[in-house]
Amino acid sequence: MLALTMGEPAGIGPEITARAWAALRQGGPEFLFLGDADLIRGVPVARVDSPESARAAFPQALPVLHRPLPVPATPGHPQAATAPAVLAAIEEAVALARAGRVGGVVTNPIQKSVLTAAGFPHPGHTEFLGELAGTGVPPVMMLACPQLRVVPVTVHEPLARAIARLTPELIVEHARIAHAGLRRDFGIASPRLAVAGLNPHAGEAGTLGHEDHAIVAPAVALLRAEGIEATGPHPPDTLFTAKSRPSYDAAICLYHDQALIPIKTLDMDGGVNVTLGLSIIRTSPDHGTALDIAGRGIASPDSLIAALRLAAQLAHHRRTHAA
Structure with missing residues (x-):
């Protein structure tokens, strides 16, 4: 059973x-909704009082731990x-x-x-979850779909x-957490990490920028010295091609768009946001609130379905790893 916020x-x-x-009621994974039951339209709802009672209700109705809103x-x-x-x-x-x-949380x-206008002090979900369920390391974002996993360093x-x-230290920190998450939650015994370069052609031996030689390459060397199978810096324009992707389990990317453009291009509807470095499993759809289409009945549930399915898989791997 998963908790969906x-x-x-x-x-x-x-x-x-x-x-x-409606898509998962027959085969799962099972989940319960935490929130106002009156928000759910078009499917049967079962107001339950615990996760334990939600399992029996799931095939017939969406289980909801009803938490009413103060205003409609x-x-x-x-x-x-x-x-x-x-x-x-x-x-x-x-x-x-x-x-x-x-078994895990899907948000x-x-x-x-x-939230910011109401006094919320965090930049987003990830940092808030780090406060609630941290493990002493910074929470790290991973975006995952069947064809690609990416971890943005910034x-x-x-x-x-x-x-x-x-x-180099910031890159190494994120790569270590990604490596641990791939082992514990994805069931990959010896994860392979590909570290993207920053500049075109990964700096072209210094002619297109010094950062790849001065920052990225030392990070890769540090990771390899720790026994982590890391390679790079790789030219970003070829790292995400169909030929390159099978050679690694996750790409460590250096900034937001370097990570998110390739995964959203490959699988806009099936991408999932995973938070690594927490004491719990957490996934979420790889999209926002879409206020412009809310209530029109045209929003795709595909990324949420993928997030629920992946959360169930990660929870299984984590239990197996712990055992």
Whole structure:
């Protein structure tokens, strides 16, 4: 059983949740929704009082741990008044996972601007989850689809600042956490990491920039010295081709778009956001709240379905690894 959080009540979360349940109700994985039951339309709903009681209800109705909103939600129009309920759903889901009552947490998209206006101090889900379920290492984002896994070393910051912040130590830190996550949660005994270069042609021996020689190559050397199978810096324009992808299990990318452009190009609807370095399993769809189409019944549930399926797989691998 997985816990699926409410996310932004005015976004597409409620409708893709209903469609995901309709797709998974016969074969699973099983999940329960933490949030306001009145948000769910078009499918039968079972208000349950625990994850344990949700399993029996799942084939017939979407199980919901009903947590009413303080004000009604209107699709496409988020309200600051709902922010505490959105955060409470995340906190409760994490608590259930930490207690072993659910196998993992899947999060519907949140509207960061609404949460920030309500006083939320974190840049997003990842940092909040690190506070709730951290393990002493920084939480690391991985984007995964069947064809590719990518880990961005820097994420939501201007490109100039991201490049200025790159160090061999920062790259190594993210690569170590990715390596551990691939072993524990993906069941890969000896993960292979490909580290992307920063500049065109990975610097072209210094003629197109010094960072690949001065920052990226030392990081790869440090990883190899630790026994991690890492290669690079690889020219970014060839790293994600069909010929190159089978040679590694995850690509360590140096900035946001270097990681997200290839995976969204390959599988926009099937990409999943995985948070590594937590004490729990957490995945989410690789898209936002889509306020512009919320409530219109046209949002695709494919990324949420992929996130639920991957969370169940990761939970299985983690249990096996622990055993």
